[in-house]
Amino acid sequence: MKMVQAGQMATLEVARKAQFGYFLTDGENDILLHKNEAAKELSEGQKVSVFLYMDHEERLAATMKESKIVFGQFTWLEVSDVNRKMGVFLDMGIQKELLLSKDDLPQDRAAWPLKGDRVFVGLKYDKKGRLLAKLGLDVELAELEQPAGKDMLHKSVSGYVYRVIALGAFFFTEENHIAFVHRDDMLGPIRLGQKVTARVKSIRDDGRINATQNPPKAVAYQEDAEIIYQILQDRGGAMPFSDQTDPETIRQKFGISKAAFKRALGKLMKENKIYQEDGWTYLATIKQN
Known part of the structure; x- marks a missing residue:
């Protein structure tokens, strides 16, 4: 009989009942199906389809609950928990959660998934034969891609x-x-x-x-112009910045590039809402000396 492993579906025979569940056999090994993992009452000698996983004591165990993923497949699983020392845990549809190790996550912790996010993963084994998640990339998505x-x-x-x-x-x-x-x-x-x-x-x-994710240019121009106009109003109608101001100062003060700043000023001047003089920008309501 082909050797069974965690992460696979298998059809096994009920070898015997126990107080806490059933022992299934693959012909060589006993595999526990806990009563909480059994979908119905079983009898000795009955064949049953189960998903195999490693329990918390690192023993091969079985469940009749449907796993959202099996070995050799890739799918999207939801993040159920985040452990900064270990990685993130994924909901695979059974009681045991699936670990996506920190070694397979971005070095920048800010780029780690959060609870409720969804990651595209497959299954792999570590050196001890335990199931871990592995990230799917373009090659795995190619079968789904349009x-x-x-x-x-x-x-x-x-x-x-x-x-x-x-x-x-x-x-x-x-x-x-x-x-x-x-x-x-x-x-x-x-x-x-x-x-x-x-x-x-x-x-x-x-x-x-x-x-x-940036808005279309026409929308961006309008938004930038409105922000600059509001800043002018808040400053009493004048500010020591113009289209001659250096780019870094503009980025620090307004959070936009100099090109975007100049476009917004140009829009406001075309609408006769502002004017510039000696490196300053003024509201048109402020008369020039």
């Missing part, structure tokens, strides 16, 4: 992040497209397993998406 059509351009897409790198994050959309958000196109840090929403910025020749 290339995006040109009609997706500028549309909003949502999905879960399956990979975080220094340059940005990859996520798998609800339409089964692989999308990438560059760090310059993020509204803030993005973590593994997080559900994100972004706008399709471009579509590659292979059908993969480049996305952005």
